[in-house]
Amino acid sequence: MRIPIFDDLRDAGSRILEQAGDLAGGLLESDVRLGVTGLRRAGKTVFVTTLVENLLKAGRLPFLDVVSSGRLQGARLRPQPDPDVPRFDYEGHLAALTGPDPHWPEPTRGIGQLRLSLRYRPGSTLKRTVQPVTTLNLDIVDYPGEWLLDLPLLRQSFAEWSGLTLTLAARPPRDALSSSWRGWLATIDPAAPAEEEVARRGAALYTDYLHACRRADTLLSLIQPGRFVEPGDLKDAPLLTFCPLPGSQRGRGSLWQLMEERYEAYKTSVVRRFFSDHFARLDRQIVLIDVLGALNAGPAGMADMKRALEMSLEPFRHGSAGWLDWLFGTRIDRVLFAATKADHIASHQHTSLRVLLDRLVGDARGAIRYEGAAVETMAIAALKCTESVVTEHEGRQLRCVRGVPVGRDRPTILFPGEIPDNADAFPDGQERPYNFLPFRPPADLARDGRGLPHIRVDQALQFLLGDYLE
Incomplete structure (x- = not known):
């Protein structure tokens, strides 16, 4: 014999448990807004495309902890939260890079946005007890570097x-x-x-x-x-x-x-x-810089880039001295400055490239760190177009790169030169001693289905998002 009051109590208890589960799921589902910008010719369109493709495939992210630990269950593109912002054309840019005639996509001219939902198992025992699987909604906001300046x-x-x-x-x-x-x-x-x-x-x-x-x-x-x-x-x-x-x-x-x-x-x-509608709502920021292009340009180009980088650091000042805080209430607490196109030089030179960038932003970065924001530098390649090789020339071994330079149709081995470790390393009387060449996207980029090849995009993601995915 069923007693109605017990049925009512059981149903009420089920509803309470269901609501508690929904509440716990809501608490464990979080959002993070990542700003992506870059100084001229830095390759932010390719960076965003590679970031999204590799998170969807999770095949080439060994230094992103949520992937290497096997906790990432999957990623999916979702409708973006701001319907009045143009959508970043991820599919079109990926097609340009991976089609029958691979080519660099057209750069974006304004702001773009994309939402990617990542489902993962929390690393914390406490979080797993509340809910074994949770979601991070990653909103990527791509905008021109001139807007930051x-x-x-x-x-x-x-x-x-x-x-x-x-x-x-x-x-x-x-x-x-x-x-x-x-x-x-x-x-x-x-x-x-x-x-x-x-x-x-x-x-x-x-x-x-x-x-x-x-x-x-x-x-x-x-x-x-x-x-x-x-x-x-x-x-x-x-x-x-x-x-x-x-x-x-x-x-x-x-x-x-x-x-x-x-x-x-x-x-x-x-x-x-x-900045009130978009920038002030960002949680994390990456600024891409073509340091190799500045070296090609000579002392004037390098000096102009240094001024631009110092100005681009101003928005990230926090604490009592942060003039942007009282204007917009900014909350950006991690900023990554990344020297792009690291694949254009031999791998042993990547450290020198990072050190050069580090010196370009060093003074202002120290002030920002003092005021509470984490700022790092890194040498990356959003799309790896070359391989490092060793060749012999006039009796000595040279570390070179092999790839297809823009304007050519076959692989070439090139010695790109040595990267200086400071911003003033231009030989006397030589205004432009460097000639780092651009390369074409490799053929058959998507043949293995593991995502686009890159250099340290996973390490960049770990710095920018790793704590959200713990």
Whole structure:
């Protein structure tokens, strides 16, 4: 004989247990937002593609603990949480790399996002007792490096920014690139009444100068404002119609006042909005840098990259001295600076590449560590295109790389040269002593189904996400 009250109690108990299980599952399911950006030609599109492909396949991640310990059960692409952000075209970029005619994918021009859900068994006995399997939702936010370099504008007045920009533009190699714009500046009076056509002419010449910096063989990295070269839907908008001006004339109705107002509008509507909507929500960040390209560019390119790296570190200052904290309440607590294209040099040179990057960011990194954020440097290759080989030349052994250089159709053995271990290692009288060549993606990249070959992407993931996957 069944007693209804006991049935009701049993059903209520089942519901409570089910709700408790759902609550425990919710507590153990976590989200992490990883920002991926890079200075010019650093290969962030390929990095994100490799990261996603290898997490989906889990075949080439021996230094990611959740994989090496056998705790990762699988990964799956899921709908991204922000429907108003363009989706990162992982499938299209993977097809470009692994198709019949492998080629480098087109770089992304704006922000992109992708969500990857990782199911894994916790390493902690306590966590496994509550729930044997849990999920980490990894939201990857990919954005141009110029947007990161815009952040210091938030604490600079128009006069301060103008002075710094004009000083930099007058120095080699930027002086030649900016000559038309600076020549125009010499013909106008910033205190004169504002005229729209004058403002548009100045902005156009300044934008041409920024594009010239971007195309320069000297690999100039410091480009501000970022939306001048990647305007997106802001093309021809008045808030992109300004440029730095000499002096400090703030007369009512003057050209100076018009430019200053548009500069402040850019900060409010573009810079502040991007960092409040996206950057301030990041948990971890990786910044990719083409250090080898800067070495090819010579001392000027290396010095410009050093300035850009120092500026890119400013957003990650935490603690009482962190000016970004009170602006947006940032929570980024781990930052990785990665020198890319490590496969373009012999493997024994990877340490020297990392040491060189470490010295480029060393001073600012120390301050950030003091204020609470973990900052590391690493030499990686998002896609391994070469093999290290040893050859004999004139009676001595050389460590070289073998791959297919861009513009050629067959494997070639090259001696790429030695990497200096400091930022000033350019021989006297030799402006460009280095010539590190780019390589094509290898054929049959996806033939074994284990993911894309790389160098230290798994170690980068361990630093950035390892604690979330414990």
